[in-house]
Amino acid sequence: MKYLVALLIILIGSRSIVAQSAYPGKITGSLTDSVTSKPVAYATAALKKENKLFTGTTTDAAGVFLITNLPTVNYQLEISFVGYRTKIIPVALTTDRSVLELGKIQLSPDTKILSGVTVTGQKTLVEDKGDRLVYNAEKDISNAGGTAADVLRKVPTLTVDLNGNVQMRGNSNLKVLVNGKLSAMMARNLADALRQMPANVIKSVEVITSPGAKYDAEGSAGVINIITKKGLQGFNGSTNITAGNYNRSIGTNINYKKKKIGLTFSANGYQYRNQWESQNTRTTLLNNQPVNILIQRSLADNTGTGGYGEISFDFDPDSLSRINFSANVWGGSYPNNNTLYNLLIDPTGQELQNFRNDRRFRNPYGNGQLDLGYTKTFKKPEQEFSFLTQFSRMPDNYFYDTDSYSLAEQLTYRQHSTNYSRNKEYTSQIDYTHPFTIKSQHDTTNIKIEIGLKGILRDIGSEYRVEESLDGAGELIPNPAQSNDFNYKQQVTSGYTSVRLDTKSKWGVNIGARLEHTDIKGDFVTTQTKLANQYNNLIPSITLSKGIKTQTFKISYTQRIQRPLIWYLNPWLNASDTLNVNTGNPYLKPELNHATELGYNLNTKKGLSVNTAFYWRYTDNAIEYLTIVEPNGVSLSKPQNIATRQAYGLNLNVSGQPNKELNVNGGIDIRYVDLRSPALNQSNNGIVWNINFNSTYKLPKDYSLQANGNFGSGWISLQGTNSGYYWYGFAGKREFWDKKASLTLGVNNPFKRSIQQTGQQTAPTFISDNRWSFVNRSIRLTFEWRFGQMSAGGGKQSKKISNDDKGGR
Secondary structure, eight states: OOOHHHHHHHHHHHHHHSSSOOOOEEEEEEEEEEEEETBOTTEEEEEEEEEEEEEEEEOOOOOOEEEEESSSSSEEEEOOOOOOOOOOEEEOOOOOEEEEEEEEEEEOOOOOHHTTTHHHHOOOOOESSSEEEOGGGGGOOOGGBBHHHHHHHHTTTEETTTOEEEEETTTTOOOETTTTOOHHHHHHHHHHHHHHBBBGGEEEEEESSSSOSSOOOBBBEEEEEEEEEEEEEEEEEEEEEEEESEEEEEEEEEEEEEEEEEEEEEEEEEEEEEEEEEEEEEEEEEEEEEEEEEEEEEEEEEEEEEEEEEEEEEOOSSTEEEEEEEEEEEEOOOOOOOOEEEEETTTTTTTTEEEEEEEEEEEEEEEEEEEEEEEOOOOOOOEEEEEEEEEEOOOOEEEEEEEEEETTEEEEEEEEEEEEEEEEEEEEEEEEEEEEEOOOSOOEEEEEEEEEEEEEEEEEEEEEEEEEEEESSSOOEEEEGGOEEEEEEEEEEEEEEEEEHHHHHSEEEEEEEEEEEEEEEEETTTTTEEEEEEEEEEEEEEEEEEEEEEEEEEEEEEEEEOOOHHHHOOOOOOOEEEEEEOOOOTTOEEEEEEEEEEEEEEEETSSSSEEEEEEEEEEEEEEEEEEEEEETOOOOEEEEESSEEEEEEEEEEEESSSSSSSEEEEEEEEEEEEEEEETTTTHHHEEEEEEEEEEEEEETTEEEEEEEEEEEEEEEEEEEEEOOEEEEEEEEEEETTTTEEEEEEEEEEETEEEEEEEEEEEEOOOEEEEEEEEEEEEEEEEEEEEEEBBBBBOOOOOOOOTTTTSOOO
16 A cells, blocks of 8 residues: 555656646655664655645655655655654745755654564455456465466466466457567467466466457457566565476566666576377268278377566656666477377278377477667646557477388388478557546546557568478478468558546446558468458447446447467468378458447455456357368368357356455356358357356465366367366465565365366268367475565556557467
């Protein structure tokens, strides 16, 4: 609370500094500890007039504060800081004495605080912020040493399957941001990226189901914003080490903020082990008659290794401006080696093929990103102008070798494939926010107008080559039919405007529109084949809300667009499984989503929070991976526009604190899903549900315990269904060294080594039954040490580009 007050003081103080008519009054002084006589840095000095906050500031590293531009009247100076008793000093400025030097002011330590903080309540794990739900991951001890996938499993409205695939209310076409900006790491392959991002760096996760016009229109289901931990004023940092059988990591972050300069550095290295087994039985159909039957069994045990580093620099030339620069790099290698046993028989049981594939699959990836921005605030609170730029380059390469062996262990076929994929992106953005207030006899209305322009240029390329030896003994010979160079450019130009009205009687309206123009050009260099497309999208959004005491009723409607990007467009053939080939589709069209939501929120003074939403989603040109099996038993899977996807659902989340030691929350999402494709003469529908819970209990002597679980019924696609799954875990935490260090022991799914899941697929060309076994019984121990001093007074928040239309699926 004191940090929030300090931030409010800074904003009000900034308003006073730029007042049009300057005042001669000044108050200065210095704060010292009454016991040690050392300066008290970054304390809050609040100046009140008639018991109302007028202006204020914070002390610098030497404990000195200065408040200027003051009218000559009587004030109360209130000085406060964590660990000290608040001190109130009456001060008076007159025309004859407009400058007041208070000299050294001693602050007395608060013995109650120094002897040990008494916790009267815990911050709830899930908070309702009106336009978004916030899951406070740093308050969840079971996250220590895990991955971002473990974190998202506990977030309301989200489901994460056993393989790390994320859905929001049953839709996987969503956008994932990191600190309000797109991360290229999340854009390449969301499931892989979440497994490789340590949970220790995550502060909170925001879920936005109905984004307004200010957000890019991309993301049919909505937007997920992952907020990472950051320091405040002063010098501080942390170090964490995790050891476990499936997760290992080591990382640190260091923050320095003083006066006009801020510097942040973070680095992390990690390993993630992925162990699974699968079985597949597929019958090929021709005119509804079986042609052959494929039986496959696959085993895999891989460990991915990677790391990242980021450095950011902020400079405040004055109290109203900020220039920020940051650079970050991600990199690593994610292997997917496995052994695949294949048996192909005819309907009578006669053996057609029987061989083993040894597959060695590597995905060395990396990303470098630069951000440079300028933000200016004004004397009016929330009035702001920003100009932001961003450049990123992401090589994302795929290499595999496949060796086929007969039952006699004779090498019969070899294939080597390389795919060099790159994505260069240039972005610039201008935003302006202007607030004003209209007062009437019966009500007061706060109005905020937001306008902005944005341009994104993406230069994407894919160079893929295949070499093979048809008998396994000869040299590898290039195969021109599976080799090509693909260049792809996408330019998105957009502008938006939105108006938000909030009245004193708790009515709220947020209405806006976003116009986006997309220009696409593609070129298959080797085959001299070109593609081109351009389209315009006008994206409306409106939210109406009404607050009644502790309750809020809300209704909203918006449209979203999902542009297919490199992960779906790349025409490279992944034939590492010679009987199951996967590829992208450069001819995909964007899908357009209509989203309507009726919500109800209840927040009581006793900490009970209830968030309920009835929702409807309708999608045109819905994108899904579809499979076709040829009569020879070889399948080809690629994304296609299937037609329509609808979902009608209810989402309920409840969180509360029955007493000061116990914090609980849980939720359920149940929906009816309907997918139809008249062109393919296929449809599928059914009910899908998901339940999650999370509970924390604080014990004496700085111990705490936690339990969590996630249970789902599976999911539905156009061609099939998958069975249910579950995920649960327990954790215990002990804090020590004056709560500057902690040790956390966590276990996931301790009572069973692996979790099984089944799936069925049906199409005119095949019927398939699948079974997977994911080994996920894990244990990990995490040590964290926090050092340095943190205090309020971090000033303005740096802004960066947020390309939430880039894609992370």
